Amino acid sequence: MEARRDDLARTADAPSSPLAGRTIIVTRAEAQAREFASALESHGARVIHCPMIEIVPPESYDLLDEAIDNLYGYDWLIFTSVNGVEYFLRRFRELGHDTSELDELRVCAIGEATASSLREAGVRVDLIPNRFTAEGVFAAIETAVGGRDHLRGMVFLLPRAAVARDYLPRALEEAGARADVVPAYRTVRPQSTDRARIEALLIGGSVDCITFTSSSTVTNFAQLFDTTDLSKLLEGVAVACIGEITARTAAEYGLQTHIQPEEYTTAALVRAIVAYFERQR
Structure with missing residues (x-):
């Protein structure tokens, strides 16, 4: 477990990290999102938890x-x-x-x-x-x-x-x-998700990236907003998908995937997000 944590955060702690000041929505199940969110935060990101599945x-x-x-x-x-x-x-x-x-x-x-x-x-x-x-x-x-x-x-x-x-x-x-x-x-989709808060952040342009770690997170996010096309809601937001299947589901809801690691792990997804925003500097 410690080795996985080290892998998630190993290039972190740099004050000039490309994620410094970036706001990232994490849709993973809350119980499983801690290491992933912690790794993003260690790179300077502000993480917004929006769990779209519950196990x-x-x-x-x-x-x-x-x-x-x-x-x-x-x-x-x-x-x-x-x-x-x-x-x-x-x-x-x-x-x-x-x-x-x-x-x-x-x-x-x-x-x-x-x-x-x-x-x-x-x-x-x-x-x-x-x-x-x-x-x-x-x-x-x-x-x-x-x-x-x-x-x-x-x-x-x-x-x-x-x-x-x-x-x-x-x-x-x-x-x-x-x-x-x-x-x-x-x-299942959690019943306690604060849709109003997430919608306000998105409409206000306060979100830089949203992460999807399974097809269910994409589908449930679309259902949360009662839509089959997420492109307008997530306009200007970098979409990060953990793998090909998730990216394919995102495309079904009108989304282009900007970030997708070759390895389907959250550690690789963190590295891919960092690399993407490094290129945006």
Whole structure:
């Protein structure tokens, strides 16, 4: 954890930082935004918290419980986020299981933060794809098992958000595998967001940058303002998206992405934001 904090803030503390005096809206879930916001602030930015998602338990644990009770039937366990790890392992332990029971499965973690969360819980990680998109994950798994033909007959468990992209399970099934997608948590829009304050800041031209770290943050931000076109509201504001999928969702709401790191992590996003405003000097 300390290493990740150092990575987020490692080039900070310079009084002449390009973020000095800049106001940045952070839409990430409040519980997960602290390190990200702290890194931006250490570069001199003024951070406005506007959480657009809240992580909550699934409406029902039935499917997750069934999957956990039948773990012996799976070959691979795929975690797409830290949230998936936390909510899966929480329920896993509530049902009286120990992480040692996962030793018989091969575990794929998307992103170093997800892998670190698993390792900290005592779970062995067998694969971390180089590319964090669903397409990249499929390619990495295909290589890890020795080719597409070896996927046939394999069974994969994906505990993740109740609403998520379907490419990966679909691609696995097209290759002859079985992919069980079970809801381990839900992302919902917080009810306490201060829309009036955010709107006043945007209309007043007080915001320099807005960050989106998932497609849900974009969609929920648009819903907050009851619009399908965010271009006018965010005119003159630099849009920072953590990755290709989020940027694609932003485009669906009329936004051009100005800042997008090659690596889909908040540490990389901080560096990309700093680099962007360095060029604006």
